[in-house]
Amino acid sequence: MENFTLANAATLDAALAAAQQPDAKFIAGGTDLLQLMKDEVERPQRLVDLHGLPLDQFSIGDDGARIGALVKMSDLADNPDLRRRYPVIAEALLASASPQVRNMATIGGNLLQRTRCGYFRDTGVAACNKRRPGSGCSAILGFNRLHAVLGGSDYCIATHPSDLAVALAALDAAVEVQGSDGVRTVPINEFYLVPGGTPERETVLRPGDLITAILVPPPGMGERSHYLKLRDRASFEFALVSAAVAIALDDGRIRVARIAVGGVGTKPWRLPNVEAALAGAAVTPTVLTEAAAHAAEGARPFRDNAFKIALMQRAVARALATVTA
Amino acid sequence: MNEFEVSRRRFIGASAAAGGLAAATAKTAHAAAQTSAAPVRTPEMVDVTLEVNGRRHPLSIEPRTTLLDALREELRLSGTKKGCDRGSCGACTVHVDGARVLSCLTLAARCEGKAVTTIEGLAAEGELHPMQAAFLARDGLQCGYCTPGQIMSAIALVEEGRAVSDDAIREWMSGNICRCGAYPHILAAIKDVAGSGSRS
Amino acid sequence: MPLDTGLLITPGRVVGQPIDRRDGRLKVTGRARYAAEFDIDNLAHAVLVQSTIASGEIIGFNLADAQAVPGVLTIMTPDNAPRLPQAGSGQSGTAGPLVAKPLLQDKLVYYNGQHIALAVADTLERAQQAAALVRVQYREAEAQIRMQDALGSAYPPKNFRNGARPPDSRRGDPEAALASAPVKIDATYTTPVEHHNPMEPHATIALWEGDGDNKRLTVYSATQGISNTRDALAKLFGLKPEQVRAICPFVGGGFGCKGNTWPHVALAAVAASVVGRPVKLRARPPADVHLQRLPAADDPALAAGCRQRRPSPRADP
Numbered sequence: 158m159e160n161f162t163l164a165n166a167a168t169l170d171a172a173l174a175a176a177q178q179p180d181a182k183f184i185a186g187g188t189d190l191l192q193l194m195k196d197e198v199e200r201p202q203r204l205v206d207l208h209g210l211p212l213d214q215f216s217i218g219d220d221g222a223r224i225g226a227l228v229k230m231s232d233l234a235d236n237p238d239l240r241r242r243y244p245v246i247a248e249a250l251l252a253s254a255s256p257q258v259r260n261m262a263t264i265g266g267n268l269l270q271r272t273r274c275g276y277f278r279d280t281g282v283a284a285c286n287k288r289r290p291g292s293g294c295s296a297i298l299g300f301n302r303l304h305a306v307l308g309g310s311d312y313c314i315a316t317h318p319s320d321l322a323v324a325l326a327a328l329d330a331a332v333e334v335q336g337s338d339g340v341r342t343v344p345i346n347e348f349y350l351v352p353g354g355t356p357e358r359e360t361v362l363r364p365g366d367l368i369t370a371i372l373v374p375p376p377g378m379g380e381r382s383h384y385l386k387l388r389d390r391a392s393f394e395f396a397l398v399s400a401a402v403a404i405a406l407d408d409g410r411i412r413v414a415r416i417a418v419g420g421v422g423t424k425p426w427r428l429p430n431v432e433a434a435l436a437g438a439a440v441t442p443t444v445l446t447e448a449a450a451h452a453a454e455g456a457r458p459f460r461d462n463a464f465k466i467a468l469m470q471r472a473v474a475r476a477l478a479t480v481t482a
Numbered sequence: 483m484n485e486f487e488v489s490r491r492r493f494i495g496a497s498a499a500a501g502g503l504a505a506a507t508a509k510t511a512h513a514a515a516q517t518s519a520a521p522v523r524t525p526e527m528v529d530v531t532l533e534v535n536g537r538r539h540p541l542s543i544e545p546r547t548t549l550l551d552a553l554r555e556e557l558r559l560s561g562t563k564k565g566c567d568r569g570s571c572g573a574c575t576v577h578v579d580g581a582r583v584l585s586c587l588t589l590a591a592r593c594e595g596k597a598v599t600t601i602e603g604l605a606a607e608g609e610l611h612p613m614q615a616a617f618l619a620r621d622g623l624q625c626g627y628c629t630p631g632q633i634m635s636a637i638a639l640v641e642e643g644r645a646v647s648d649d650a651i652r653e654w655m656s657g658n659i660c661r662c663g664a665y666p667h668i669l670a671a672i673k674d675v676a677g678s679g680s681r682s
Numbered sequence: 683m684p685l686d687t688g689l690l691i692t693p694g695r696v697v698g699q700p701i702d703r704r705d706g707r708l709k710v711t712g713r714a715r716y717a718a719e720f721d722i723d724n725l726a727h728a729v730l731v732q733s734t735i736a737s738g739e740i741i742g743f744n745l746a747d748a749q750a751v752p753g754v755l756t757i758m759t760p761d762n763a764p765r766l767p768q769a770g771s772g773q774s775g776t777a778g779p780l781v782a783k784p785l786l787q788d789k790l791v792y793y794n795g796q797h798i799a800l801a802v803a804d805t806l807e808r809a810q811q812a813a814a815l816v817r818v819q820y821r822e823a824e825a826q827i828r829m830q831d832a833l834g835s836a837y838p839p840k841n842f843r844n845g846a847r848p849p850d851s852r853r854g855d856p857e858a859a860l861a862s863a864p865v866k867i868d869a870t871y872t873t874p875v876e877h878h879n880p881m882e883p884h885a886t887i888a889l890w891e892g893d894g895d896n897k898r899l900t901v902y903s904a905t906q907g908i909s910n911t912r913d914a915l916a917k918l919f920g921l922k923p924e925q926v927r928a929i930c931p932f933v934g935g936g937f938g939c940k941g942n943t944w945p946h947v948a949l950a951a952v953a954a955s956v957v958g959r960p961v962k963l964r965a966r967p968p969a970d971v972h973l974q975r976l977p978a979a980d981d982p983a984l985a986a987g988c989r990q991r992r993p994s995p996r997a998d999p
Binding site for chain 3: 519521522524544546547551554555558559560561562563564565567571573600601602604605610614615617618619621623624625626627628629630633659660661662
């Protein structure tokens with residue numbers, strides 16, 4: 158790890174000013190950033206310590222939820238109002254990482270964690286367009302079992318790792334960002350970028366921008382939500398495939414269906430074709446399975462990850478069955 | 483000195499020249515100094531006071547020093563173990579302000595003003611915390627390297643109220659791995675401490 | 683506490699009774715010391731630099747940035763590492779085999795992750811930083827990593843098990859038995875590569891004392907065999923066994939990977955001699971996998987991954 162200066166930010170303005178310096182990065186929980194720094198993938202010269210900023214409060218009410226970016230994952234997951242109104246978020250949080258990590262990691266940091274692609278995280282591997290633009294992609298012809306089948310390009314197929322982001326994508330949450338030009342709100346489904354020709358750009362954040370809060374609309378009338386995570390180990394493991402679903406029924410027919418999948422995309426992936434197939438439909442196993450089949454549209458398998466396509470379809474169907482039971 | 487203590491015979495005075503090794507960059511003779519040579523001081527170093535197990539320790543360290551390395555290398559508290567050093571194994575688990583966290587992913591300089599508790603701080607000399615006693619009684623260990631982290635995590639788990647069932651205990655201990663496979667006995671030890679309220 | 687032989691002799695006193703393991707109290711209190719944890723004065727820290735190619739040779743090092751890190755004591759490479767005449771002696775008879783390569787004696791690269799240099803500094807963080815700043819220029823060769831591809835040049839080994847028995851064995855008449863068997867099964871089974879992965883990474887603290895006939899080497903090393911370690915190091919450094927001491931009251935798991943005396947143990951000792959201070963060397967977990975030469979992985983993905991050098995469309999002119 159390189160040396161760096163560590164500066165506390167006493168106020169939000171001080172944090173934003175400090176971040177304008179070159180080679181400066183924010184540090185909140187630090188659970189991903191420090192791994193990346195130990196592996197020499199990230200080499201900031203300055204760290205701006207966010208702890209102490211008044212961004213660690215959250216409120217959940219009838220008009221929705223506002224979650225400060227510095228709220229710890231464990232604190233949010235334990236909240237009874239969250240579990241009651243937004244089970245998909247609570248389940249996604251509890252399926253993430255480990256208890257120790259959740260005690261340290263923040264909501265904002267979780268959304269900005271970087272891919273677990275082994276080629277990205279190994280600086281001994283020369284070809285990684287995300288880490289070294291223009292150098293190539295080792296995963297496309299290499300070991301790609303954990304990589305994306307949706308949203309990839311010829312430059313990068315790295316999977317987005319966050320469970321929380323998938324849950325928020327299904328709920329149409331928004332990211333509140335503060336930068337040098339003030340405050341703005343970005344819908345989560347516009348927040349992340351697919352790699353395209355520039356995999357080093359992962360979000361719409363500009364240098365010096367700071368996530369200050371997550372805004373979640375109130376659940377629809379009767380809406381129930383659920384997060385299903387499938388992985389190689391029972392716990393403390395990233396998703397092979399995950400599904401976040403939010404469903405509201407009227408007389409046994411689907412009024413609202415919002416579905417996002419994780420573990421399969423270069424960003425959290427909404428499934429509008431599945432949602433359209435469910436609109437107004439009666440809930441039967443056949444309907445759910447046939448609708449879920451649309452998830453595979455546009456999927457591009459690679460040598461080791463083709464299994465994810467069928468697994469994704471079944472995961473969506475199962476999550477829908479669970480939430481409509 | 484118990485049977486596992488190691489006597490360190492020292493041959494005072496004689497130098498350890500390279501001898502049979504043709505060292506191109508041989509330094510001067512190994513001085514049998516009784517005190518450590520302090521690391522070269524650099525401008526990046528900061529003064530941090532760490533409160534560990536109720537005692538305050540003023541340190542001069544670089545900001546990049548992790549809490550884990552500060553405990554093991556600066557304070558010579560080697561009870562907290564370095565396994566993966568990347569947050570995956572849990573061997574480095576300590577309590578900071580009462581919460582279980584990973585010291586390998588914590589910067590020591592950010593711990594100013596916080597109370598750090600390590601395995602060494604659980605009980606007075608000669609005594610055992612109930613969780614330590616339970617691990618011993620249930621043989622929840624073999625090589626012992628994951629054990630301090632397991633115990634720190636287990637204590638927090640019980641205090642968090644997570645020990646409601648066997649499956650819940652397993653899930654809430656998932657941040658601590660044990661290559662020797664002592665999991666069933668670890669589970670039994672935690673249930674002993676959590677009390678008979680646990681359901682299978 | 684001293685062993686109570688009365689416990690062992692009296693029937694029912696031990697067998698079948700719940701007995702706390704003797705080391706249990708030390709381990710649950712964090713007082714059991716493992717290799718990297720011995721309190722040694724004047725300690726320096728060593729960090730391995732490992733190759734990022736799977737086959738080829740090193741044609742140059744650029745050490746300028748590494749050597750500029752404050753507190754660096756030396757950067758050891760094949761260019762300046764002490765010559766070890768006993769290196770390459772391979773099997774050492776009754777002592778566990780010392781894997782002689784790589785001990786920084788030449789610049790050939792045999793596998794990804796091979797030790798190619800060692801950074802030694804006065805703190806762990808500085809040694810890690812210096813190691814990361816070592817720049818290496820390679821001439822890369824095509825890596826042969828699948829056994830199938832090399833079978834054409836296979837040969838029966840001349841010295842198998844120190845000549846204790848021939849490499850091939852034969853009993854009865856297998857061809858006739860196969861021809862007349864009512865049921866024949868001809869299948870190929872493969873097993874995946876696995877790694878021992880103990881919780882405690884490999885670690886060694888080495889320190890030298892005395893000189894001439896009084897020269898002594900002490901290593902606190904994570905090993906499953908202190909006698910093997912002592913004998914292997916004595917042979918490597920041309921010392922009498924009684925001049926070497928290997929100390930390891932507790933090992934944090936080995937499962938076989940700490941049975942041999944691997945090169946990093948000797949490298950710690952060499953570094954200690956070079957810098958004139960005790961040296962602690964600890965492997966980082968990704969490095970752990972590369973401390974031993976693994977058998978060729980029968981994994982086409984590895985082959986493809988290693989060969990992937992094709993630039994993406996963006997990099998093409």
